Amino acid sequence: MGGLVVAGLGGVVALALAFLVGAVHTGGRTTTVIQPVTAGKVSSLPSGSWVGVYREADAGAVDITVQATTSVPTPFGARTETETALGSGFVLNGQGDIVTAAHVVEGATSISVAFENGVTRSATVLGKDDGSDVAVIHVNPVGLTLRPLVLGSSAALQVGDPLAVVGDPLGFDRSLSTGVVSGLDRTIEAPNGFEIAHSIQTDAALNPGNSGGPLLNTSGQVIGIADQIATGTNQFGSSTSETSTGVGFAVPIDLIRDELVALERGQTLSHPYLGISTSETANGTAGALVAAVESGTPAAKAGLKAGDVIVAFNGAAIAGDGDLVDALAASHPGQTVKLTVQRGSSRITITVTLGTQPAQAPAG
Numbered sequence: 080m081g082g083l084v085v086a087g088l089g090g091v092v093a094l095a096l097a098f099l100v101g102a103v104h105t106g107g108r109t110t111t112v113i114q115p116v117t118a119g120k121v122s123s124l125p126s127g128s129w130v131g132v133y134r135e136a137d138a139g140a141v142d143i144t145v146q147a148t149t150s151v152p153t154p155f156g157a158r159t160e161t162e163t164a165l166g167s168g169f170v171l172n173g174q175g176d177i178v179t180a181a182h183v184v185e186g187a188t189s190i191s192v193a194f195e196n197g198v199t200r201s202a203t204v205l206g207k208d209d210g211s212d213v214a215v216i217h218v219n220p221v222g223l224t225l226r227p228l229v230l231g232s233s234a235a236l237q238v239g240d241p242l243a244v245v246g247d248p249l250g251f252d253r254s255l256s257t258g259v260v261s262g263l264d265r266t267i268e269a270p271n272g273f274e275i276a277h278s279i280q281t282d283a284a285l286n287p288g289n290s291g292g293p294l295l296n297t298s299g300q301v302i303g304i305a306d307q308i309a310t311g312t313n314q315f316g317s318s319t320s321e322t323s324t325g326v327g328f329a330v331p332i333d334l335i336r337d338e339l340v341a342l343e344r345g346q347t348l349s350h351p352y353l354g355i356s357t358s359e360t361a362n363g364t365a366g367a368l369v370a371a372v373e374s375g376t377p378a379a380k381a382g383l384k385a386g387d388v389i390v391a392f393n394g395a396a397i398a399g400d401g402d403l404v405d406a407l408a409a410s411h412p413g414q415t416v417k418l419t420v421q422r423g424s425s426r427i428t429i430t431v432t433l434g435t436q437p438a439q440a441p442a443g
Contacts (some may be wrong), residue, residue: 112173113226126374129243132299133255134380139226139408141168142193147186149441167246167292169228175220176233179291181207182270186215206342209271213335215342224324233298233331243295248286258283267328272440273342274406277304278328285327303329350436354378357400366390
């Protein structure tokens with residue numbers, strides 16, 4: 080069996096060309112923004128060369144240190160402890176907004192952001208989404224030189240495409256690791272216990288401390304946010320490692336691109352909710368097997384039952400439970416959908432009005 084453990088996966092975007100733009104005057108200090116060229120004009124690097132990516136993009140990467148207070152149960156009652164966590168991120172714009180992973184800033188009582196030139200600033204959370212594990216935090220930009228990174232697209236990625244990450248694995252700040260796209264459309268677990276669809280698998284070395292940093296293509300564009308690593312287990316079922324195993328995962332940029340705009344504005348995001356757990360069918364036939372239905376959920380109210388096999392979603396074929404996750408991810412709360420269901424020897428259509436994903440997935 081393999082497992083997923085939250086790990087820092089940092090990265091930074093490289094820009095082929097840049098130009099200096101105006102500064103905002105506040106109290107005699109200025110914010111200097113190095114603006115990237117448009118994504119369509121960024122030149123690709125020679126195959127296998129990452130020197131330029133690192134050299135140009137390092138200024139856009141940030142190191143994130145978080146202080147968080149946790150409650151630890153003891154025989155004498157709960158004890159409060161302060162923990163320090165490390166993560167990575169990147170500059171989103173010239174206003175001081177920074178992208179990282181939601182789990183990096185979970186429970187934070189203070190957040191410190193360090194830039195490439197050693198300058199540090201305290202940060203606040205503008206918005207975060209535990210359903211896709213992304214957050215936008217903010218620092219006062221006055222007096223800083225900021226290099227926003229170019230957001231690319233994850234839509235055209237193919238297995239074998241080269242990529243790189245830059246971040247702070249195990250506290251070794253501004254480290255570069257490279258690899259390829261090892262797999263596409265993987266499903267990983269979000270901090271709230273639900274699933275993140277279309278995740279990118281890579282063999283680039285990802286370790287704790289990299290979380291929240293971007294994955295980069297050879298043009299230096301951000302194509303994903305580093306999120307998790309897979310770990311092995313021994314014969315006792317416990318994890319054998321929480322460091323790189325060559326199987327890491329990133330949230331694709333196309334999944335959260337629109338979310339970033341909402342998070343910058345402090346808006347609360349919502350995801351569609353059906354209220355079932357699923358698995359692959361036992362006999363290998365097409366469809367998503369309904370393993371359990373939570374009471375009071377949209378699925379329960381619509382009449383779905385454990386043992387049903389969902390074979391189509393709004394007319395689109397469902398080959399397995401991964402297809403169902405993808406279909407839900409492309410929907411929205413309040414939407415009415417039609418599920419084609421195989422129930423025993425009968426094929427029926429069930430109409431469901433999707434709900435809003437709760438803050439945490441039901442236990443079990």
